[in-house]
Amino acid sequence: MKLVVQVKLLPTPVQATALEATLHACNEAATWASGVAFEKDVKRNFALREHTYGEIKARWGLGAQAAQHVIKKTCDAYATLKANLRVGNLGRPGSKRYRKAIEKPIVFRAEGAQPYDDRMLSWQIAERRVSVWTVAGRVKDVAFTASPKQLAALALYRRGESDLVCRDGMWFLNATCEVPEAEPNTDPVDFLGLDLGIVNIATTSDGEILAGRELNRIRVRERRLRSKLQKKNTPSAKRRLKKRRRKEARRAKDINHKIAKHVVAEAERTGRGIALEDLTGIRERVRLRKPQRATHSSWSFAQLGSFIAYKARRAGVPVVYVDPAYTSRACAECGHIDKANRVSQARFACRNCGFVDQADRNGSRNIRARAWELWRSGAQSTAPAPPSERGRRAGRKRSTTASGARCASPSL
Structure with missing residues (x-):
């Protein structure tokens, strides 16, 4: 069972500047890639990578892993849009809201969340520190705060990607954890x-x-x-x-x-x-x-x-x-x-x-x-x-x- 553990980062002003520049670069690149996907009608990960990967690395100075995550994030956004259109969450076909959703490419906020994998982010849970890749280089010893329960979950169950999030000037990491489930009760009394x-x-x-x-x-x-x-x-x-x-x-x-x-x-x-x-x-x-x-x-x-x-x-x-x-x-x-x-x-x-x-x-x-x-x-x-x-x-x-x-x- 997947659960998300959110921890609050406590970066220094210099570290916060590097994190902010990274989010802006990644989301600007994602918006550009979204425009390419919309114009060429290429919205699958590997197909879109052929059109955008080299340009994203050269223009925005992103590393290989960051560039791939930007492209994947763009494709996931279009997959979510397609699903919402299919089930009617954006109105009926032909409605104003429906047309507004399909007539323009998706745009990403400057401070939208960016996924990180273990090649771009390393955890030192006991020391409550993380090392984060940024466009200014690797930023080490970024402090974070978490409860003992969260620390235990991170140490035992953390798997996969973590999302870097900026909200109201505060920085967070949302880490995915695979938590074991209890045996289901198949015979409830009521x-x-x-x-x-x-x-x-x-x-x-x-x-x-x-x-x-x-x-x-x-x-x-x-x-x-x-x-x-x-x-x-x-x-x-x-x-x-x-x-x-x-x-x-x-x-x-x-x-x-x-x-x-x-x-x-x-x-x-x-x-x-x-x-x-x-x-x-x-x-x-x-x-x-x-x-x-x-x-x-x-x-x-x-x-x-x-x-x-x-x-x-x-x-x-x-x-x-x-x-x-x-x-x-x-x-x-x-x-x-x-x-x-x-x-x-x-x-x-x-x-x-x-x-x-x-x-x-x-x-x-x-x-x-x-x-x-x-x-x-x-x-x-x-x-x-x-x-x-x-x-x-x-x-x-x-x-x-x-x-x-x-x-x-x-x-x-």
Whole structure:
């Protein structure tokens, strides 16, 4: 199982200048190679190398390995674009967004990530130092910081390439690690249902609310402050906005990690699987009024699902995705479906049997029941493709069970 360990580099000013010049040169070369690939319609690695390899080395002073990685990165970008076009992520053929994607060559940001292999990057993990190739020569003794857990993962499981990343003036290395998986649980005693929502981010079938109103109050306050700063539009307001621009994303990622860790630990402790809703394409299917759009779209539920998937895969916990249709209107006791059952956002009262429950808990119980029914009917948990394979499989249709539910055992 592939996991990415991110460590923070602590370069000196001279080292940082060399790293920055390297990223700029590599991405400028990749943009040029992209133009050649677009003009000649040559988007395979070895074919494009014949047209660009010598020029990249001569014009930008890149080494042999760096030049090959630049060409490969360009081809991978076009492969990803092709896959996104095939599955409709960039609109329908002929739409404005679709035409914009195919009518011009791909352009790379000046500080876009650059892959490094072991010939260009060497790790001294015990000393917390790395040696990095740059256009100014080999830069040695670049310090990095990492937790003991990260250091152990790097020492035991690091395999393949690492990506050099610059974000907000900070430098990172993302190292790929091949982490062993736990033996999968093929005989769960039950499933732990998880209902995802706007007011309560996640509610389990055990009745536990993992992120609720307090978090939403913080999100509303942050959104109001951001709106005020945008309206002010002064230099100081712009500086504050730039400083805070990733704050919401960092908070959401941290909370999603905590929710996923708790859910997987509880399922593993009790010998259960995890039941999730298949919310693929929900934003395209749901139409909302303008005041509701920011609240509805500002939380990354797909990220939460991916975190649960890969953590569960490491723990050997099966994950089943079910059809979310009518889970909020159906009674978890008698199965009666009625729009009027949902009395309010927080309260569920069945019109048929009189069962009363917290609305999100009722929904999570329905999710649990559907997953358990699918599992007993023969549905199996299958692993979603890890990141390295996901691009190659992006155009393929998802496999479905006889009942139409997508089943997956987690991956990163």
